[in-house]
């Protein structure tokens with residue numbers, strides 16, 4: 001069995017915790033999150049008939065007051081950068097984070113997730129921006145932790161990217 | 165071949181021809197190859213000139229070393245002796261330079277080593293002190309005293325009461341679990357989650373408290389559980405320990421993590437999530453579990469064992485108490501027997517778990533069973549055998565004499581110098597009977613001081629009677645009238661005497677002696693004295709006394725024991741003599 005560490009990253013309240021909760025359907029270490037700044041969940045997936053254990057590190061939100069502790073990011077095999085479609089600033093945060101990650105850890109698989117797809121009418125980010133990002137080689141998903149749209153796909157795709 | 169030869173000859177011919185045109189040729193050459201010539205000159209100058217070459221190499225040296233180091237170790241190896249020598253010379257020349265350079269490194273390294281050693285020592289010391297004044301500590305002190313070990317040694321042995329329950333081998337960077345071993349009977353949580361959370365906590369501590377790189381959380385304590393962390397460069401070993409483990413257990417874990425780094429250097433370096441390569445490390449980790457188990461079982465006894473030990477001690481204590489108590493009682497019983505007169509112990513011991521005593525006992529001695537009862541010994545546990553004998557102890561001679569003779573209350577017995585003295589007063593009948601039994605007494609008897617009450621009385625009466633005389637007128641055989649009172653008194657005394665004598669089985673004879681004066685013929689006087697005695701006897705008989713009591717004796721004047729009466733011619737009288745027979 002292969003294990004992979006994945007970090008959930010993104011601005012405050014974009015839906016990182018909601019996505020993980022939706023995906024693993026467990027509440028194992030909710031209580032640790034606030035004190036330690038990280039919540040860890042795990043999920044077993046199959047990639048090419050091979051078991052892969054995903055260890056999902058859900059970090060406390062990134063904003064100007066609360067910097068992500070980089071030590072948590074070390075040893076990650078991939079990242080999920082979550083953006084709240086209804087807030088344009090969250091995309092800036094995500095792209096900035098991505099840039100910093102690449103500087104610190106080199107090229108690692110990551111996915112850009114535009115969350116809250118169920119609120120598409122309220123989106124500030126226009127489809128053109130997303131298509132542009134996609135066109136420049138980024139893996140991009142529109143998801144909703146509320147409806148479950150694309151949630152499985154996000155994690156499975158990252159798992160495949162990491163294993164190959 | 166021939167063509168080549170032609171060409172050579174042609175050339176040589178031409179050189180000969182050209183000797184004259186040397187200058188022209190030089191001119192031409194400089195025109196054609198001038199710049200190349202200058203370059204060649206410059207190159208040869210670069211090669212020949214030391215200074216220039218050094219300057220040039222200085223530009224590429226760093227890059228060259230860099231490349232060589234990347235390629236292989238050759239450069240490092242070839243440089244090694246030179247560098248070593250350089251350091252040696254440097255130290256020799258001026259050690260301060262190197263000391264100053266190393267100071268920032270050596271200081272913390274030494275401090276770290278010392279503080280680690282001290283903290284281990286303090287932990288042991290604390291455990292020792294902690295246990296010094298507790299109840300457990302007291303038991304350990306007893307054990308130390310009993311086994312001859314030092315107290316600290318015993319404490320150390322006892323503090324190995326811990327169990328290494330789980331070991332996590334964790335990839336340091338990712339927090340992914342590389343290996344996990346669990347002791348028997350321990351219920352383990354989701355190991356990979358624990359591993360990740362543990363790493364997160366480590367990171368949290370590191371980030372939150374601004375710990376320096378390379379320094380990490382070493383111990384976590386949650387109630388009875390301790391998590392000991394051994395950090396390697398690539399992997400972390402976290403040991404979950406229940407109870408108090410001695411500090412030197414850390415060495416054990418350090419060895420393990422070092423060994424793992426040594427064996428799995430490449431796997432750790434290139435770890436990408438596949439932990440299966442670390443499977444063989446399970447053995448190393450399990451050894452950590454097992455080694456501690458052995459120590460634990462050495463030091464710890466189960467509660468059942470303690471219950472067993474304390475019951476046994478209790479039994480032994482109880483048994484000792486009863487044993488000692490009974491032994492004491494047995495000894496006192498024997499002592500009591502030994503000091504009791506009339507009892508002689510010939511043999512003591514134990515037979516079939518029972519006390520045994522045999523000996524001689526005077527039937528008059530106190531009953532040993534009674535003494536046994538007073539000793540509070542269980543009479544069931546004592547077997548006795550007594551042979552009867554007669555003790556010659558004065559006490560028993562006296563007792564036995566009293567028994568045989570039925571000594572009455574007025575009589576005292578005293579044993580002195582081998583003779584038993586009888587003193588006091590006794591009835592005549594008893595004395596008479598006792599004398600017959602004297603032979604049965606095994607010692608010499610002395611009874612001369614024993615007073616015969618009855619005989620004393622008889623003798624008193626006898627002397628009273630014998631003192632008296634009944635007087636007559638001259639020539640008369642009838643007592644004087646004035647004598648009648650005396651006669652009454654005599655009569656009474658004789659009656660008592662007769663009665664007492666009969667009671668005591670003594671025969672009495674009352675000799676009635678008739679006397680006369682010496683005037684007149686002997687025949688007459690003899691007849692007169694006869695008549696006088698007979699007259700008195702007749703009076704007595706008439707007054708109720710038995711005739712056979714009396715015997716009449718005519719004493720006349722001659723045989724009078726009162727010669728002065730005869731001389732004064734007042735011997736006309738009757739006197740009495742009492743004879744006690746069969747005393």
Ligand SMILES: Nc1nc2c(ncn2[C@@H]2O[C@H](COP(=O)(O)OP(=O)(O)O)[C@@H](O)[C@H]2O)c(=O)[nH]1
Pocket residue numbers: 010011012013014015016017018019061115116117118119143144145146147
């Ligand atoms: N409508 C909608 N709300 C969402 C979605 N995902 C998260 N939320 C809400 O967004 C808020 C923040 O979510 P949370 O998961 O805590 O964000 P985090 O700070 O990134 O972990 C919560 O109120 C969620 O209910 C979504 O897909 N749709």
Ligand SMILES: [Mg+2]
Pocket residue numbers: 016017018058059060061
């Ligand atoms: Mg969250």
